[in-house]
Amino acid sequence: MIEFKGIKKAFGPKVVLDGVDLVVQTGEVLFIIGASGAGKSVTVKHLIGLLRPDAGRILLDGVDITDYTEAQYFEVRKRCAMVFQNSTLFDSMTLLDNVALPIRKHxxxxxxxxxxxxxxxxxxxxxxxxxxxxxxxxxDGMRKKVAIARALTLDPDYVIFDEPTTGVDPISAAMIDKMMRRLSDEQNVTCIVISHDLRSIFGIADRVVMLYKGTTLFDGTREELRACPNGIVQQFINGEPEGPMDV
Ligand SMILES: Nc1ncnc2c1ncn2[C@@H]1O[C@H](COP(=O)(O)OP(=O)(O)O)[C@@H](O)[C@H]1O
Ligand SMILES: [Mg+2]
Incomplete structure (x- = not known):
């Protein structure tokens, strides 16, 4: 289980996270949604120590990791793998050797x-x-799949997917969705997925958290998301250009 408790983060005068509370249950597929710039990537980067919060605590399986050293975060990153939005592969290496690289290293x-x-x-x-x-x-779709394979090499307990289906062809996107669902169902790997892909969200999410103005505006199942009366949530999930959302 992962717990974000009251996470605050500003960059200079710009407050991005203003007290984010978020729990990720072991084995679930949790989607983090929200407008571009809402702080989704910033939130998950705190889990693996790429960013440090201004306030708040982060717990990994009950252990407070907020003040871990870089060396301790190195260990956290083996358990919590991240597939970055712009997956980087080494062009001079075969796909197989790209995936083998972390195994060789660790x-x-x-x-x-x-x-x-x-x-x-x-x-x-x-x-x-x-x-x-x-x-x-x-x-992009195929490269993304290889980046996912590489993230799985050290058998992580948690995998963070930052927009895994953005810019990916529909067939690859469907395969990626199916694979995330299978990781959770068959291997009890917890998947944290940042996405605005409505087909993915309504297709495979166990739970959805929506970030808005630095806090969690919605937290519930996909059925609850669909039925949520909040106008901002509805504008987002219906992809409407006009509405109460302040973007
Ligand atoms: N390292 C950084 N330095 C300054 N500003 C940042 C940094 N990382 C993110 N931001 C800002 O924080 C806001 C949220 O970014 P991000 O979490 O990447 O959004 P998204 O929800 O689209 O993933 C954006 O306004 C972005 O410009
Ligand atoms: Mg992002």
Missing amino acids: RKVSLKEARRLAMEKLALVGMTAEAERYPADFG
Whole structure:
């Protein structure tokens, strides 16, 4: 379980998070939604120590990690892997070696064993046939899938997906959704997904949290989201240009 308690974060005069309370239950697929610039990426970066809060506490499985050192966050990042919005692969390495890289870095295994483990992760995203090819041969959707496979290499308990289906073709997007759902259902991996993709949200979310003006405006199931009477929530989920939302 992950708990964000009253997280505040400002950059200079700009207050981005103004007391975010958020609980992520073990094994669930939690979506964090909200307008562009609402602070979704900023929120999750606090979990892995890429940003430090001005106030508030962050607990990982009951342990307060807020004041961890960089060395301690290094360990946290093995348990909580993040797939960044702009996934970066090394162009000079095959897809397989890109995925094998963290295994080589963190585990004392032979190159052959690292590649075998990497192949297992590529299988999870349906990319084994392309393993020996290079990133330049592929579009955003395929590259994103490889970045996801790489995030899974150290068998994390939590995976943060920052806009995994944005800019991805519909078929790859559907595969990514299915894979996140399976990670949760079959391997009890907790998935924290930042997205505005309504099809993903209503397709696979166990729970949805909406950030607005630095706090959590909504927290509930997707059915509750659909039925939520709040005008700002409705404007967002219906993608309406006009409404009460102050963007
Ligand atoms: N390192 C940073 N320095 C200054 N401002 C930042 C930094 N990171 C994010 N911001 C600002 O914080 C706000 C929220 O950003 P972000 O969390 O990336 O939004 P989103 O909800 O789209 O993921 C934006 O206005 C952004 O410009
Ligand atoms: Mg973002």
